[in-house]
Amino acid sequence: MTETFAYLDEDSKRAVRRTILKALAVPGYQVPFIAPEMPIAYGWGVGGMVVTASLLGADDRLKVTDHGSDETVNAVNIRAFFTRTAGIGTTTRTREATIVQVRQRVPEAELVERQVVVYQVPRPDPLRAFVDSAVEAARMHAHADYGRVYTRLFEEKTGSHGAVQPGYDYPVLVQGRYLMSPSPVPKRDNVRLNDCPAIQIFGAARERRLYALPPYTRVESIAFEDVPFDPGLPEDGRRCVVCGCGESHLDHLLLRDDGMSEWVCSDTECCAERADA
Amino acid sequence: MLELPPPLLTLDGVSHGPRTLHDASLSLYPGEVLCLVGKSGAGKSTLLRIAAGLLPPGKGRALLPGGVSLYELPEQVLVSLRRRRFGFVAQDAGDTLDMAASAAANIAQPLFDNGERHFGRALAAARRWFAALDLDAARLGDRPGVFSGGMRQRLQIARALVHGPEILFLDEPTNGLDTAAQARLLTLLSDLQRCTGVAMLLVTHDLRIARLIAHRVLVLEAGGVVEEAPPDRLIADPRHPAARDLVAAMI
Structure with a gap:
């Protein structure tokens, strides 16, 4: 038996690429996603790997980081996996990479138009912090019913219990329309999502959702009109x-x-x- | 002859379930306090929830000015209309308050649901309503769980009125309060009604509450409206046996 290029079969890759196109067409909208199996458990970065596998071509150069580091077990193993299954070159330099797969950080190096950044996402829907039901969350997204997100922000500034919004995975509004999880990046990284020349794709395999930001998309961290976002x-x-x-x-x-x-x-x-x- | 303004809300022959409510009608006018009274199981809360846009009736219609039928509106229009024009105070504060959020956040939430994105304005509104409802401003950051029952009801009222609704729906708001707290809450509601001009549809099983606050009373019995009168007339001269039972229970 021979392995297919980049592990996934071509039909699965084509299905994922169609999902990516739909996600790019509606920035910030969570598109249902087939999330085919990879040889690691769901919840350990399958979403990012599936997106990377579906995008990789023979000429691509891949950089993988985990918490910003090229040297963690996760980063080293994902690079080794794609080197073995796709025979592609890898790099630790952002400017040399065509695809940058990351977890927990937005690359600090400057990104350019020809690049794709792939994020591994554990919890794609920021509204699920407020409602248990996925159906209700989808209804709230459809109607841009985001009042509760602002209530939580208000709670943080007025409550007696300190911060209720963590310093990572701080929700953003995409093109003034869809509320989106930036994945668990530190909230100071949110500013680098905005107006980014690279394509950014977010894959959440366990939750079967994929969303994307086309180049130069307006991404604003949630904030009040009179209290600007504090990146920390x-x-x-x-x-x-x-x-x-x-x-x-x-x-x-x-x-x-x-x-x-x-x-x-x-x-x-x-x-x-x-x-x- | 005095001409009444058009009603803010009309329920036209609404029914629900096989026995809960049948062919009940009412009209609520601007600035009016209308009480729904009746014993337990008479259908008061069901009628209130239908009027508040929370429970579609099996039969009949809920009409807004201009003949707009509430339950024929698209879901999101109904939600948006309910949030802008209605306020709801439940028997149990836990049904409307978020016990995990501060009192200030609970009061401000309807503003954010209605599109407010200005922190200063929302905080000023929360403070204003805290003061108006005689709550201690130092406790704005506390969660509802540490407030007394009466204070929680006042928090609910602040939350229900902060966005300036046209109609306030109250489902036995004095339930579980001691007599003094009941009197304080009713005085407060009366004052608020006079200041804001909000129309109120209030459910109670106690005619004494209706006498203190209502302009008009509807008596419900076994899912139907059996008598309608101003409270003083109803208490002095109850005509339906169900109304007579309620008057007898006052003594």
Whole structure:
């Protein structure tokens, strides 16, 4: 038995590509998605892998990051998987890649028009935080019934119980119409989704949903008219121990013998470039 | 002869279920407080929910000014109309309040549902209604679970009125409150009605409440409207046996 190119059979890839086209036609709208099986469990990045598999061509170069890092087990294994099943080249440099598959971060490096960014998404629908029913959530999206999202934002600013909206997976409004989950990226990454030259595709295999942002789509983080979105600036005094940068998104990675914390850049490519400069 | 303004809402021969409600009609006029009274199981709450756009009747129609039939509107138009023009106060505050959200967020939610996207305006409205309903401004951030029963009912009323509805529907709003809290709530409702001019359709099984607040009373018995009168006339001269039972129960 011979493996097909990039593991998936051609019919499945064609079905996924049709879904991608529909998702690009209605930015931010969650399109039902066949999410064929991959050799990892649903919930571990199948959505991203399926999208990548359906898009890959023999000339593509693939970059994969997990939490911004090219070196995690997830990133290394997904690259190895596609190298083996598609024979394509991989890279850790964003500017050399045609497809960038990511989880938990938007690449910090500049993206360009010829690129596709593929996100792995665990929970695609921000409204499911408010309603249990998928049918009711779909009705709310259809009618742009997003009052509850603003109520939660209001609650955060007026309640006695502190933050209720996490600092990641902060919902965005696409082209002023559809509420969308940016996937669990830190909310400061939301600003890079806006007006991005690259195509961005979000695959949620476990939930069977796929959505997309065509190039240069308007993406705004949910905010009040009189209280601008706060992207959450880096905390004072924290710097990456590798490159010294205090502006990038830092991971709390190392504990020193004396019990003090250390921080490193989450985006390993940009960190290495800064360290080499 | 005094000419009445057109009714804000008309129920025309509505029925529900095999026995719950049959051929009930009512008209609610601008600025009016109309009480639905009757013993348990008479169909009061069902009639209220039909009037509030929450329960389609099996037969009959709910009409808005201009002959618009409420339940023939597309679903989203009905939802939007209900949110803009109606307010609802339930027997149990847990049915309308979000117990996991702050009091301020509970009051402000109808504003956000109606498209408000300005934080300052929403907060000012929540504060204004907190003060109007004699609630402690320091507790704006508290969740409804830590408020007393009477305060929770007042929170519900604030939430139901914050967006300036034309009609306020109240389903036994004094249920479970002690006598003093009932009196305070009714005085408050009376004052609010005079200040805002909102029409009220109020369900109660207690004629004393109707006497304190209503302009007109409908008596329901076994799913039908059996008598209609101003409260003083009804109490002085009840004509239907069901009305006589209610008057007797006042003493």
